[in-house]
Amino acid sequence: MFNYTFRWNQAFNALPRLLEGALVTLEIALLSMLIGIVIAILLTGCRLSGNRVLSAIARTWVEVARNTPALFQIYMAHFGLGAFGIHLSPYTSLLAGIAFNNAGYLAENFRGALKAIPDTQTRAGRSLGMPPIQAFRLIVMPQMLRIAFLPATNQMVWAILMTSLGVTVGMNTDLAGITQELNARSFRTFEFFAMAAVIYYLIAKAVTLAARALAWRMFRY
Amino acid sequence: MIEIQNVRKSFGQLEVLKGIDLTVNKGEVLTVIGGSGSGKSTLLTCINGLEPIDSGRILIDGTEVHAKSTDLNKLRRKVGIVFQQWNAFPHLTVVENVMLAPRKVLGLPKAEARAIAVKQLSHVGLGEKLDVYPSRLSGGQQQRMAIARALAMSPDYMLFDEVTSALDPQLVGEVLDTLRMLAREGMTMICVTHEMKFAREVSDRVAFFHQGVMMEIAPPAEFFGNPRAPELQKFLSATH
Ligand SMILES: Nc1ncnc2c1ncn2[C@@H]1O[C@H](COP(=O)(O)OP(=O)(O)O)[C@@H](O)[C@H]1O
Ligand SMILES: [Mg+2]
Numbered sequence: 346m347f348n349y350t351f352r353w354n355q356a357f358n359a360l361p362r363l364l365e366g367a368l369v370t371l372e373i374a375l376l377s378m379l380i381g382i383v384i385a386i387l388l389t390g391c392r393l394s395g396n397r398v399l400s401a402i403a404r405t406w407v408e409v410a411r412n413t414p415a416l417f418q419i420y421m422a423h424f425g426l427g428a429f430g431i432h433l434s435p436y437t438s439l440l441a442g443i444a445f446n447n448a449g450y451l452a453e454n455f456r457g458a459l460k461a462i463p464d465t466q467t468r469a470g471r472s473l474g475m476p477p478i479q480a481f482r483l484i485v486m487p488q489m490l491r492i493a494f495l496p497a498t499n500q501m502v503w504a505i506l507m508t509s510l511g512v513t514v515g516m517n518t519d520l521a522g523i524t525q526e527l528n529a530r531s532f533r534t535f536e537f538f539a540m541a542a543v544i545y546y547l548i549a550k551a552v553t554l555a556a557r558a559l560a561w562r563m564f565r566y
Numbered sequence: 567m568i569e570i571q572n573v574r575k576s577f578g579q580l581e582v583l584k585g586i587d588l589t590v591n592k593g594e595v596l597t598v599i600g601g602s603g604s605g606k607s608t609l610l611t612c613i614n615g616l617e618p619i620d621s622g623r624i625l626i627d628g629t630e631v632h633a634k635s636t637d638l639n640k641l642r643r644k645v646g647i648v649f650q651q652w653n654a655f656p657h658l659t660v661v662e663n664v665m666l667a668p669r670k671v672l673g674l675p676k677a678e679a680r681a682i683a684v685k686q687l688s689h690v691g692l693g694e695k696l697d698v699y700p701s702r703l704s705g706g707q708q709q710r711m712a713i714a715r716a717l718a719m720s721p722d723y724m725l726f727d728e729v730t731s732a733l734d735p736q737l738v739g740e741v742l743d744t745l746r747m748l749a750r751e752g753m754t755m756i757c758v759t760h761e762m763k764f765a766r767e768v769s770d771r772v773a774f775f776h777q778g779v780m781m782e783i784a785p786p787a788e789f790f791g792n793p794r795a796p797e798l799q800k801f802l803s804a805t806h
Binding site for chain 1: 719
């Protein structure tokens, strides 16, 4: 029978702690995106390099990141590397796992964006006397950014939500970790998780809206 | 002066230019006609070094285009090219499209680059469209913008590759008028075109390309009035 009584007081009292956790969540998500973007650019470069080994490595990365559960990717960073004597803290393994995932998705996104820009754009820049790198920077990259921007925003939201998988490797300072801990102590499971869910939702929405506003400002054409 | 000396060029097995010899003098307007696949576009992209050649030489004011020591980026400032596909940079406004290379390639200050861009855009009749994005322009306007963009580098030579072929018929005239204006102003140019009337009017000489060979070159009166090569006779009767 349904005999659970809602008690929101405890949950509301814990709000400051939950918000602290939310900051850690946001921090991990942002860092994982920055690292992911840098690696994705390298992976994209490798795939286009024409070098067989480099492009095979990059392709494998993308395949694994996109076709295995994010949970396993975080486990691998924590327990998998542990088996080789590399022991990462929960924070670092969570960050590494999500960055790995981000890099794979973003690399695919960047490659698609790049392919959407016709060679003739580069050629037009080159015929105006631009060296290849300048033509890429001034003509191809801005157009590529626009195409890649919204999918990258989705990946950022996804990264925020993925941070909650950190509890499985002992992460206890992010939003999910703190929620879990409070829950274990108080057994107000529904209240704490509902509050946490609302906070996740609000962060994700805020990121999406901020990205949309930014896109509107940056891409006027 | 553009000097083309016995230039050969193949794509794989296909020989596209079979020993082209051609000199274009300062101030001259040369139009090039010929069937599709005869090597006209390839010749233009070889002239500004976008494509390598297999043998022969191309000299621009005495500088060998395909020599290792030649700085192609520098050379290309002297030789503007406009393609059939106008290739507007969609992320930049019209004036920014035209300012980009003067600023970033020539290193001019922003105000000066803008002044040049405004001047060139007004010159091709786009003085009212400075701050719109290319997607708002018609094909003819975009093509004129591409011409202004090339002219903003103050080139000594202009190459035009079928710049009206992708346009709706009613937009062809405005672009041809721009070319006529440039010709009158004394620009040295090579125009690949299918517009016979235009070729007859503006050219100092007309050249006919057929399967990688330049079969005929003559002043327009002679070229159209008394074509010698049977292939050219056939080509002209087919297009008239
Ligand atoms: N990049 C390329 N790779 C392979 N073949 C090409 C390339 N560019 C042109 N060709 C071939 O070279 C021939 C001449 O092309 P092109 O110079 O464009 O002719 P035109 O401009 O006179 O129509 C055509 O058969 C074309 O298919
Ligand atoms: Mg052509």
